[in-house]
Amino acid sequence: MEMRDLVALGDKLLDIDEAKFRQVVDLLEQMNDHPDIQRTIAVIRPRLVELRLHRRPTLKRLFCDPFEDLFEALGKADPVPLSVIERSLMNSLWPLVEAEVGKERLRTYRPALQNGPDRKALTEAFWADCAAAVAKIAEGAVAGHFSEALDLRMNPSRTRALSDIATILSIAPEVAELKAALSPKPVPKLHGDHMEAIQSIGRRISRANPDALKVFVLLAASRLTDPSVLLSGLWDMDLGQKPADRASLFMQLSSTVVAQIEDRSRLWQDAPASDRMAVADLALDLVASLDATRAAMEQSRNKEFDQRLKQVRSSVHSMVKTQVLQDADAGILAAIGCLDNGAIGASEGRAQLAQAENHARALRKCATIADSLGLRGELREMTQKTTTSLSEKAQQALTGPAGNSRTGYTAIRMIELIAGPAEATKIMDEIMNGGRR
DSSP states (O other): OOHHHHHHHGGGGGTSOHHHHHHHHHHHHHTTTSHHHHHHHHHHHHHHHHHTOOOOOOHHHHHHGGGGGGBOOOSTTSOOOSSOBOHHHHHHHHHHHHHHHOHHHHHHTGGGGTTOTTHHHHHHHHHHHHHHHHHHHHHTOOTTSEETTTTEEOOHHHHHHHHHHHHHHHTHHHHHHHHHHSOSSSBSSOOHHHHHHHHHHHHHHHHHOGGGHHHHHHHHHTTBSSTTHHHHHHTTOOOSOOHHHHHHHHHHHHHHHHHHHHHHHTGGGGSOTTOHHHHHHHHHHHHHHHHHHHHHTTTTOOHHHHHHHHHHHHHHHHHHIIIIITTHHHHHHHHHHHHHHTGGGSHHHHHHHHHHHHHHHHHHHHTTTHHHHTOHHHHHHHHHHHHHHHHHHHHHHHHSTTOOHHHHHHHHHHHHHHHOHHHHHHHHHHHHHHHHO
């Protein structure tokens, strides 16, 4: 298969069977440096992540290893980095690093890709050379200007990312230790051994390269399911700093965490109205982050952060109220009505019913955060209203003279999704017992 044939497949590579997909990936790997191939790999990257394919080791991949945790999140379970590095920036940067280090010197590092006795020493020397190269390239990148070398406009986040990459590569051996300690990613909860590892490695960095400590902590946070969890332990962690420096680092990380929560809270504005579960999942994640961050900040009592967190909670309140609670009963009942008029045979009807199930699950999920958002009464009212309407619909469908059993059982299924199996069983028993009298 020629390169143009592989590129032409595009999105179709996401749907072919796994065996063929692996074969295609092997072919793409052999031509990875071509821009069209890079674009194709970008398209299929979510599936690469899902299948966790073992990919051919390359110097480019070794170059990315220390800072890969800051790449944009691809999968739903991946943590959202606190300081994002664009893959497009990395793809533009690597050829410049190759040119700066030089082909002859890079050739001496190729044994680092194998499991030889000199692998560790070669890898660390390679990272040190790359750190110097990126630092030099970063000096010529000016925020607000177009970089011809990188073929990108250098906005502040990109200049910051270049600086971060250089810094991370300069402490790459310590980052490798951190990744081994906080593994496998994402880490759902910080245990004592995790905290001890972060503190031990962090103290070494603080002595040798204090300017790298902040980005080291950001990397540690980005290996967690919820990066804000690290805040709770950071205040009391001894990273070898003076008290004022420790407080400053805590405030910097706090600001970054709060800014990320604010950014995530804006995502609901772009969420499709049909995906209520995506909204509910986001709301749960945000409330967990808000609670963890608020608890961690008990020590600092920063009024600015308090106000910003209150605004986020208000935004999540509005998100759940307008996207999950509002008109939930009407939408779910309308989908049930498709079964009576025959529309469920069409793709549009099936899609409407799937959306209703999605909405029902979202209602039940949001019950766990209703108290925190001040929506307990409104959610209970909507749940009761919807359940009552569905019960009446099921009663008519299962016991009425012109009933439709499929409609009835689907209504019971919706009750189960909203209120739980016990409530659904109770209502079903009441309907069937009443039908026999």
